Amino acid sequence: MSLAVRNQIDVSVSLAGDAIAAVEILPRVRPPLGRLFAGKPAVSLLDVLPRIFSLCAAAHQVAFLSAIEAARDENISLTTRQHRIVMVVAERLAELLRGLFVGHFALDTTSAAAIRALMEGVSALLSSAEPSCGQVRREAIARVGIALTALGVTNEDGAPALGNPLALSVAALEEDALNPTPMQHSFLSVADDRGVIERLVDDAGFCRCPDLEGRIPETGAWARQMMRDQLTLGRSGPAERLKARIAEIVRLHAWLRHDAHVETAEDGIIESYRLGPGRGAAAIECARGRLYHAVELDRQGQLLRFEFLAPTEWNFHARGPLVRSLQGVVLVAKPQARGAVRAMVGSFDPCVGFTLNFREIGDA
Template structure:
């Protein structure tokens, strides 16, 4: 069993006359990687790390590998860099699609067989990725795109075919969408990397459990990337908009793979490295749920003397983060309260399981 399966997030929503008065988030217990890795040879950790994470294994391994290489003053070749980016993109598409289909159209029996075939194709594509992206991978990606089209995902922007299971799900989310108090939005980006990495190495686990950027807690993930990439206004917002962002991103990334996975047209900041001093470095990787950080210090023998990591879930499920901002002040009738809150949590896609409780309090 992976370490991620051993922890969860506990969410308690306090209601006053059907209005969300407060949200309490008990964060997950983070896997004790800093303690497990201390004193170990870096090469050993690179083999072990993918087995510790059921989700985003390629992203986790790439982040650690890039941080270690940078600490050692090693530079990856262009072919190696292309291969790593392609792996990150394929894994990201697979995770986005898994969230779309398992979380939103799992009850659609008519689509079940096609979805299973599609996910097998994604797994095969991930396994077949070679250092040099070739015509075989482009052709397989084209077949995946055709399968997505058949399931109702259109190549035209983020549209879905009317009447398709995804279109019906978006309509249902619009129907139960929360009318919460308008809140300011901010989004994590590559521009924040150095600030975050410095905090990682100064404050360590304290920062990782409750991160912030000068007091604010930005959102990270597909919707945040979409808002930043196209400089869009974050209005409207909600579970339906985050679902649309997932659809649009999966199609956009498939188009990049289909066109040959060229490094020059890769997404800005998808893998970044930072040299911090002798034997010290960090890396950031843009994975399905958002921006992932690894920072390492190596001793003269190449062993890990310090390791810190920060996953996207710590931002999105922060006590003052995007989940809280999406819910606070919303009106929740007894009939729809669980479905509505579940939809918001699912739209932020935590990397671990969660529990949800409601309690009644005094007037707001």
Template sequence: MTAAPSEDRIEVGIVRRGDRVVRLDITARRPIGIGRLAQGKSGETIVALVPRLFALCASAQGVAAAQALAAARGISPAPALVAAQASAVLAERMIELLRGTVLLLGGGGSPALTHQLRDLMIAARPINPAAPLDDDAIARIAQELEALGLTPRALADVAACRRWLGSESLLAELHRPLVAEAEFGAAAVDPLTAADDAMIGERLIALGPSFAVRPDLAGRVPETGAFARTAHHPVVAAFGSGLFGRLLARLIEIAATPEQLRAVRSGDADAAAVVQSTRLSDGIGLAAVECARGRLYHLMVLDAEGAIRQFEILAPTEWNFHPRGPLARALVGTKLQASEADRRRVERLVAAFDPCVGFDVRFREAADA
């Protein structure tokens, strides 16, 4: 989730002793953040700029910046505006999760999937950014997902999921071979939630970029993203926290999107489950947005004249790809050979954690690390 994805790269070093992983060395090359650029600027200038800087999750980034600014000013956005923001984030989240899944499974070269993904993107594009997606747009989204075989009923429980896996859906065909990988990468899950927001806000104010690029909460490095949000779903719980369960978590969120969009539009859903903000102190606002890759934070601090004194972005990737984070917990202790087959397994697991930048996987021996 960066402003210049072509310049970014994550390197995942699998450090082995014998045939067992003893450590992960995770390094990243990131461009300079926009915090320095924002200093002294008006909030409106940065809110308008932020969505244009991000190739991925632009809507979520824009919503987070707008919410952080409003909170810093002590303004409570109108419910209609928050509903529109939540709708935009949900639609974007669905597209990003599906696109990432198709690429991970090698379906990006399928003309049928490419065509269906394009139609879904068109249906999810808001006509009026100031309002939630309308009923016709939501109906088209539901139709396109049904054509992919993704309905809430298809993944409602384990029996339904197994029937779906045996169906002729192209997505189901792509997932079937990975049932055997259900245990690969399994680890205990510690979700990042709204209960963590206050501490995160304090750390961002005090530590700024050093916390944003290597966050931890008194030694905790929780997980965020689709799997963390759906870990208690019966299908995800049944298949576990390995590679296959993580892929199913994406599908469950994708399939639930039309129902969520309808609920947001009708006012029956709490948009705060997707978009939240809080005023931490005079002139200090924190926003949290549940986007495709997880919980995205923006902190905005204003000076006495109302200009930006501090602006921090904490992306979901920084939790999931922390050297002591969820990916490390999923792999340390695993038996792996330095073979092409095991490299591909690791690459699929890394992709399932959904980094917002490109990545490389390298095997190293502990004596050489």
């Protein structure tokens, strides 16, 4: 059995003078899990998921389990739900922090000790999600908090302490190298679950190129912040998305620190849907946005069908949020503009690597 896939997104930006005339996206090729595991026991896929999805592995496992349970019309205990929410939140925190390590602290040798402590704390947190590891988890959360403070990540509004590498990154991203055109924003939420799931189970091509009656919403940390805080739409560049990431890191850490009660968890973080005998689906709010799984089982509990839809398919859709954010943008400071475009692409945080290519097409 081979799971070899094209695990990369290619973004091509066409420039006409000082403006972006077109943005083309060649998506990744998704692993054909439904075909590969059709006819096999559902549990056979559970242990494979972390090897296929190295990022957000816990979210995929919880989504798959929740969809299976919905298909079987099974109820889970409050303790199990609590455990799964902690798993998803801890992993989301780790994934959001990973983006800070890679994108904004990679060359900062002065913060090496704090980064090492933070990574060790996050690793301990991820391995302590079991209910029996409460004390270990509390100690790991405390270590993460100390390291975040050392790195200047304490402010709930996403503004890092002045003078630290993150503050310098935010300031650099706020420079007006790009002049975007006004655009309408749309965000993926729990209210969209039924519509997404119906299309996911009825249309085999939907998972590769999703839309909701022509609407292709954004999902992820910035989208969550906009919906949660009901903020007025203003700037929506990489600086705003970085600040939303920082604010969410602080908020998730605070929730874990205060005993992580189910009652205070965010709405819609784990939702499951029974679609009929042997058919179920689930939606999980993970680091990059809303993740969907849908399954169909035969009477022996073997997989007849398995579909999944990751957040990246929305954000990196050919007519999606990234394309809309770049289309028509004027390059104000041209020497820095290509770096600003790369920062915009990176701020949408795809779950796979990406390439970015520019080509000049002349004035059109």
